Amino acid sequence: MKPLLFLTALVGLAACDAGVETRKAAVPPGEQPAPTAAVAPLAASGPAATLTPETDAALQDAAAVVRLDQLSGQGPLAAKLFxxxxGDPAMNGLYTHIAFFQDPAEGWRVFRIGDVLDYRVLSQRPGRVDLELEESTMDEATGRIGSRTRRVIIGWPIAADGSAPAEVTVTPAQ
Known part of the structure:
Protein backbone atom coordinates (compact mmCIF):
# COMPACT_ATOMS: atom_id res chain seq x y z
CA MET A 1 0.00 0.00 0.00
CA LYS A 2 2.81 2.42 0.86
CA PRO A 3 4.54 2.19 -2.56
CA LEU A 4 1.18 2.80 -4.26
CA LEU A 5 0.50 5.85 -2.08
CA PHE A 6 4.03 7.20 -2.65
CA LEU A 7 3.67 6.67 -6.42
CA THR A 8 0.30 8.44 -6.36
CA ALA A 9 1.84 11.41 -4.54
CA LEU A 10 4.75 11.59 -7.00
CA VAL A 11 2.42 11.38 -10.00
CA GLY A 12 0.38 14.21 -8.47
CA LEU A 13 3.53 16.28 -8.06
CA ALA A 14 4.56 15.47 -11.61
CA ALA A 15 1.32 16.95 -12.88
CA CYS A 16 2.11 20.27 -11.22
CA ASP A 17 3.28 23.12 -13.42
CA ALA A 18 6.89 23.37 -12.23
CA GLY A 19 7.48 26.37 -14.49
CA VAL A 20 5.25 28.65 -12.44
CA GLU A 21 8.04 29.63 -10.04
CA THR A 22 10.45 30.15 -12.94
CA ARG A 23 7.99 32.43 -14.72
CA LYS A 24 7.38 34.40 -11.53
CA ALA A 25 11.12 34.86 -11.03
CA ALA A 26 11.71 35.99 -14.61
CA VAL A 27 11.49 39.71 -13.83
CA PRO A 28 14.33 41.70 -15.42
CA PRO A 29 16.90 43.02 -12.91
CA GLY A 30 15.97 46.39 -11.47
CA GLU A 31 12.26 46.03 -12.24
CA GLN A 32 9.51 45.30 -9.77
CA PRO A 33 7.14 42.39 -10.46
CA ALA A 34 3.63 43.34 -11.49
CA PRO A 35 1.29 43.48 -8.47
CA THR A 36 -1.10 40.59 -8.07
CA ALA A 37 -4.74 41.51 -8.59
CA ALA A 38 -6.68 41.59 -5.32
CA VAL A 39 -9.30 38.90 -4.97
CA ALA A 40 -12.14 39.13 -2.50
CA PRO A 41 -12.02 36.52 0.29
CA LEU A 42 -14.23 33.49 -0.28
CA ALA A 43 -17.43 33.06 1.70
CA ALA A 44 -18.21 29.64 3.21
CA SER A 45 -21.11 27.87 1.53
CA GLY A 46 -21.38 24.73 3.63
CA PRO A 47 -20.00 22.95 6.66
CA ALA A 48 -16.21 22.58 7.02
CA ALA A 49 -14.62 19.14 6.74
CA THR A 50 -12.03 18.38 9.43
CA LEU A 51 -8.88 16.64 8.24
CA THR A 52 -6.48 14.60 10.34
CA PRO A 53 -2.77 14.20 9.58
CA GLU A 54 -1.78 11.43 7.20
CA THR A 55 0.08 8.60 8.93
CA ASP A 56 1.70 6.90 5.93
CA ALA A 57 5.49 7.32 6.34
CA ALA A 58 5.96 7.28 2.54
CA LEU A 59 4.27 10.68 2.38
CA GLN A 60 7.23 12.17 4.26
CA ASP A 61 9.39 11.39 1.22
CA ALA A 62 6.82 12.89 -1.13
CA ALA A 63 6.52 16.02 1.01
CA ALA A 64 10.30 16.50 0.83
CA VAL A 65 10.08 17.19 -2.93
CA VAL A 66 10.72 20.91 -3.31
CA ARG A 67 11.57 21.17 -7.00
CA LEU A 68 10.29 19.40 -10.11
CA ASP A 69 11.21 19.86 -13.78
CA GLN A 70 9.60 17.70 -16.45
CA LEU A 71 11.99 16.87 -19.31
CA SER A 72 10.43 17.17 -22.75
CA GLY A 73 11.35 15.75 -26.13
CA GLN A 74 12.28 12.30 -24.79
CA GLY A 75 9.96 10.39 -27.13
CA PRO A 76 7.89 7.77 -25.28
CA LEU A 77 10.18 7.99 -22.24
CA ALA A 78 8.78 10.00 -19.31
CA ALA A 79 11.67 11.76 -17.56
CA LYS A 80 12.00 14.43 -14.90
CA LEU A 81 14.49 16.16 -12.64
CA PHE A 82 13.51 16.65 -9.04
CA GLY A 87 20.87 17.86 4.83
CA ASP A 88 22.35 21.18 5.93
CA PRO A 89 20.84 24.04 3.89
CA ALA A 90 23.98 26.12 4.60
CA MET A 91 25.95 23.49 2.69
CA ASN A 92 23.84 22.61 -0.32
CA GLY A 93 20.75 20.63 0.77
CA LEU A 94 18.93 20.09 -2.55
CA TYR A 95 19.31 16.38 -3.23
CA THR A 96 18.97 16.39 -7.01
CA HIS A 97 17.75 13.37 -8.98
CA ILE A 98 16.76 12.36 -12.49
CA ALA A 99 13.94 9.83 -12.80
CA PHE A 100 12.46 7.78 -15.64
CA PHE A 101 9.02 6.18 -15.50
CA GLN A 102 9.14 2.39 -15.92
CA ASP A 103 5.54 1.26 -15.50
CA PRO A 104 2.76 1.48 -12.91
CA ALA A 105 3.95 -1.64 -11.08
CA GLU A 106 7.61 -0.60 -10.81
CA GLY A 107 7.21 3.17 -10.68
CA TRP A 108 10.20 5.40 -11.40
CA ARG A 109 13.85 4.47 -11.89
CA VAL A 110 15.71 7.18 -9.96
CA PHE A 111 19.35 8.29 -10.19
CA ARG A 112 20.92 10.75 -7.74
CA ILE A 113 22.86 13.52 -9.47
CA GLY A 114 24.14 15.18 -6.32
CA ASP A 115 23.66 17.46 -3.34
CA VAL A 116 23.63 21.08 -4.56
CA LEU A 117 22.20 24.48 -3.67
CA ASP A 118 20.27 24.72 -6.93
CA TYR A 119 20.30 23.59 -10.53
CA ARG A 120 19.29 25.19 -13.79
CA VAL A 121 18.33 23.32 -16.96
CA LEU A 122 20.39 24.86 -19.77
CA SER A 123 19.15 22.64 -22.59
CA GLN A 124 17.65 19.25 -23.26
CA ARG A 125 17.25 16.84 -26.13
CA PRO A 126 16.61 13.09 -26.43
CA GLY A 127 18.96 11.24 -24.08
CA ARG A 128 20.56 14.37 -22.66
CA VAL A 129 20.04 17.31 -20.35
CA ASP A 130 22.65 20.03 -19.72
CA LEU A 131 22.65 21.46 -16.20
CA GLU A 132 24.27 24.32 -14.37
CA LEU A 133 24.83 23.44 -10.72
CA GLU A 134 25.29 25.94 -7.89
CA GLU A 135 27.14 24.38 -4.98
CA SER A 136 28.52 25.29 -1.59
CA THR A 137 32.17 24.46 -1.00
CA MET A 138 34.14 24.13 2.21
CA ASP A 139 37.74 25.29 2.52
CA GLU A 140 39.06 22.59 4.86
CA ALA A 141 42.04 24.74 5.92
CA THR A 142 39.99 27.78 7.02
CA GLY A 143 36.56 26.26 7.57
CA ARG A 144 35.02 28.94 5.33
CA ILE A 145 32.05 28.19 3.16
CA GLY A 146 32.35 29.35 -0.44
CA SER A 147 30.45 28.64 -3.62
CA ARG A 148 31.04 27.48 -7.15
CA THR A 149 29.13 27.02 -10.35
CA ARG A 150 29.76 24.04 -12.55
CA ARG A 151 28.12 22.56 -15.60
CA VAL A 152 27.42 18.93 -16.35
CA ILE A 153 25.92 16.86 -19.14
CA ILE A 154 23.53 14.15 -17.95
CA GLY A 155 23.24 11.46 -20.62
CA TRP A 156 21.40 8.18 -21.11
CA PRO A 157 20.69 5.79 -23.96
CA ILE A 158 17.31 6.03 -25.66
CA ALA A 159 15.80 2.55 -26.00
CA ALA A 160 13.72 1.80 -29.08
CA ASP A 161 10.93 0.46 -26.87
CA GLY A 162 10.88 3.59 -24.66
CA SER A 163 12.05 1.74 -21.57
CA ALA A 164 13.90 3.48 -18.76
CA PRO A 165 17.70 3.46 -19.00
CA ALA A 166 19.69 1.13 -16.77
CA GLU A 167 22.30 3.84 -16.17
CA VAL A 168 23.03 7.51 -16.74
CA THR A 169 26.31 9.36 -17.10
CA VAL A 170 27.36 12.67 -15.58
CA THR A 171 30.07 14.43 -17.58
CA PRO A 172 31.77 17.69 -16.54
CA ALA A 173 31.22 20.39 -19.16
CA GLN A 174 32.04 24.00 -20.02
Whole structure:
Protein backbone atom coordinates (compact mmCIF):
# COMPACT_ATOMS: atom_id res chain seq x y z
CA MET A 1 0.00 0.00 0.00
CA LYS A 2 2.81 2.42 0.86
CA PRO A 3 4.54 2.19 -2.56
CA LEU A 4 1.18 2.80 -4.26
CA LEU A 5 0.50 5.85 -2.08
CA PHE A 6 4.03 7.20 -2.65
CA LEU A 7 3.67 6.67 -6.42
CA THR A 8 0.30 8.44 -6.36
CA ALA A 9 1.84 11.41 -4.54
CA LEU A 10 4.75 11.59 -7.00
CA VAL A 11 2.42 11.38 -10.00
CA GLY A 12 0.38 14.21 -8.47
CA LEU A 13 3.53 16.28 -8.06
CA ALA A 14 4.56 15.47 -11.61
CA ALA A 15 1.32 16.95 -12.88
CA CYS A 16 2.11 20.27 -11.22
CA ASP A 17 3.28 23.12 -13.42
CA ALA A 18 6.89 23.37 -12.23
CA GLY A 19 7.48 26.37 -14.49
CA VAL A 20 5.25 28.65 -12.44
CA GLU A 21 8.04 29.63 -10.04
CA THR A 22 10.45 30.15 -12.94
CA ARG A 23 7.99 32.43 -14.72
CA LYS A 24 7.38 34.40 -11.53
CA ALA A 25 11.12 34.86 -11.03
CA ALA A 26 11.71 35.99 -14.61
CA VAL A 27 11.49 39.71 -13.83
CA PRO A 28 14.33 41.70 -15.42
CA PRO A 29 16.90 43.02 -12.91
CA GLY A 30 15.97 46.39 -11.47
CA GLU A 31 12.26 46.03 -12.24
CA GLN A 32 9.51 45.30 -9.77
CA PRO A 33 7.14 42.39 -10.46
CA ALA A 34 3.63 43.34 -11.49
CA PRO A 35 1.29 43.48 -8.47
CA THR A 36 -1.10 40.59 -8.07
CA ALA A 37 -4.74 41.51 -8.59
CA ALA A 38 -6.68 41.59 -5.32
CA VAL A 39 -9.30 38.90 -4.97
CA ALA A 40 -12.14 39.13 -2.50
CA PRO A 41 -12.02 36.52 0.29
CA LEU A 42 -14.23 33.49 -0.28
CA ALA A 43 -17.43 33.06 1.70
CA ALA A 44 -18.21 29.64 3.21
CA SER A 45 -21.11 27.87 1.53
CA GLY A 46 -21.38 24.73 3.63
CA PRO A 47 -20.00 22.95 6.66
CA ALA A 48 -16.21 22.58 7.02
CA ALA A 49 -14.62 19.14 6.74
CA THR A 50 -12.03 18.38 9.43
CA LEU A 51 -8.88 16.64 8.24
CA THR A 52 -6.48 14.60 10.34
CA PRO A 53 -2.77 14.20 9.58
CA GLU A 54 -1.78 11.43 7.20
CA THR A 55 0.08 8.60 8.93
CA ASP A 56 1.70 6.90 5.93
CA ALA A 57 5.49 7.32 6.34
CA ALA A 58 5.96 7.28 2.54
CA LEU A 59 4.27 10.68 2.38
CA GLN A 60 7.23 12.17 4.26
CA ASP A 61 9.39 11.39 1.22
CA ALA A 62 6.82 12.89 -1.13
CA ALA A 63 6.52 16.02 1.01
CA ALA A 64 10.30 16.50 0.83
CA VAL A 65 10.08 17.19 -2.93
CA VAL A 66 10.72 20.91 -3.31
CA ARG A 67 11.57 21.17 -7.00
CA LEU A 68 10.29 19.40 -10.11
CA ASP A 69 11.21 19.86 -13.78
CA GLN A 70 9.60 17.70 -16.45
CA LEU A 71 11.99 16.87 -19.31
CA SER A 72 10.43 17.17 -22.75
CA GLY A 73 11.35 15.75 -26.13
CA GLN A 74 12.28 12.30 -24.79
CA GLY A 75 9.96 10.39 -27.13
CA PRO A 76 7.89 7.77 -25.28
CA LEU A 77 10.18 7.99 -22.24
CA ALA A 78 8.78 10.00 -19.31
CA ALA A 79 11.67 11.76 -17.56
CA LYS A 80 12.00 14.43 -14.90
CA LEU A 81 14.49 16.16 -12.64
CA PHE A 82 13.51 16.65 -9.04
CA UNK A 83 15.06 17.85 -5.84
CA UNK A 84 14.27 16.93 -2.26
CA UNK A 85 15.07 19.03 0.78
CA UNK A 86 17.56 17.51 3.14
CA GLY A 87 20.87 17.86 4.83
CA ASP A 88 22.35 21.18 5.93
CA PRO A 89 20.84 24.04 3.89
CA ALA A 90 23.98 26.12 4.60
CA MET A 91 25.95 23.49 2.69
CA ASN A 92 23.84 22.61 -0.32
CA GLY A 93 20.75 20.63 0.77
CA LEU A 94 18.93 20.09 -2.55
CA TYR A 95 19.31 16.38 -3.23
CA THR A 96 18.97 16.39 -7.01
CA HIS A 97 17.75 13.37 -8.98
CA ILE A 98 16.76 12.36 -12.49
CA ALA A 99 13.94 9.83 -12.80
CA PHE A 100 12.46 7.78 -15.64
CA PHE A 101 9.02 6.18 -15.50
CA GLN A 102 9.14 2.39 -15.92
CA ASP A 103 5.54 1.26 -15.50
CA PRO A 104 2.76 1.48 -12.91
CA ALA A 105 3.95 -1.64 -11.08
CA GLU A 106 7.61 -0.60 -10.81
CA GLY A 107 7.21 3.17 -10.68
CA TRP A 108 10.20 5.40 -11.40
CA ARG A 109 13.85 4.47 -11.89
CA VAL A 110 15.71 7.18 -9.96
CA PHE A 111 19.35 8.29 -10.19
CA ARG A 112 20.92 10.75 -7.74
CA ILE A 113 22.86 13.52 -9.47
CA GLY A 114 24.14 15.18 -6.32
CA ASP A 115 23.66 17.46 -3.34
CA VAL A 116 23.63 21.08 -4.56
CA LEU A 117 22.20 24.48 -3.67
CA ASP A 118 20.27 24.72 -6.93
CA TYR A 119 20.30 23.59 -10.53
CA ARG A 120 19.29 25.19 -13.79
CA VAL A 121 18.33 23.32 -16.96
CA LEU A 122 20.39 24.86 -19.77
CA SER A 123 19.15 22.64 -22.59
CA GLN A 124 17.65 19.25 -23.26
CA ARG A 125 17.25 16.84 -26.13
CA PRO A 126 16.61 13.09 -26.43
CA GLY A 127 18.96 11.24 -24.08
CA ARG A 128 20.56 14.37 -22.66
CA VAL A 129 20.04 17.31 -20.35
CA ASP A 130 22.65 20.03 -19.72
CA LEU A 131 22.65 21.46 -16.20
CA GLU A 132 24.27 24.32 -14.37
CA LEU A 133 24.83 23.44 -10.72
CA GLU A 134 25.29 25.94 -7.89
CA GLU A 135 27.14 24.38 -4.98
CA SER A 136 28.52 25.29 -1.59
CA THR A 137 32.17 24.46 -1.00
CA MET A 138 34.14 24.13 2.21
CA ASP A 139 37.74 25.29 2.52
CA GLU A 140 39.06 22.59 4.86
CA ALA A 141 42.04 24.74 5.92
CA THR A 142 39.99 27.78 7.02
CA GLY A 143 36.56 26.26 7.57
CA ARG A 144 35.02 28.94 5.33
CA ILE A 145 32.05 28.19 3.16
CA GLY A 146 32.35 29.35 -0.44
CA SER A 147 30.45 28.64 -3.62
CA ARG A 148 31.04 27.48 -7.15
CA THR A 149 29.13 27.02 -10.35
CA ARG A 150 29.76 24.04 -12.55
CA ARG A 151 28.12 22.56 -15.60
CA VAL A 152 27.42 18.93 -16.35
CA ILE A 153 25.92 16.86 -19.14
CA ILE A 154 23.53 14.15 -17.95
CA GLY A 155 23.24 11.46 -20.62
CA TRP A 156 21.40 8.18 -21.11
CA PRO A 157 20.69 5.79 -23.96
CA ILE A 158 17.31 6.03 -25.66
CA ALA A 159 15.80 2.55 -26.00
CA ALA A 160 13.72 1.80 -29.08
CA ASP A 161 10.93 0.46 -26.87
CA GLY A 162 10.88 3.59 -24.66
CA SER A 163 12.05 1.74 -21.57
CA ALA A 164 13.90 3.48 -18.76
CA PRO A 165 17.70 3.46 -19.00
CA ALA A 166 19.69 1.13 -16.77
CA GLU A 167 22.30 3.84 -16.17
CA VAL A 168 23.03 7.51 -16.74
CA THR A 169 26.31 9.36 -17.10
CA VAL A 170 27.36 12.67 -15.58
CA THR A 171 30.07 14.43 -17.58
CA PRO A 172 31.77 17.69 -16.54
CA ALA A 173 31.22 20.39 -19.16
CA GLN A 174 32.04 24.00 -20.02
Missing amino acids: GTAG
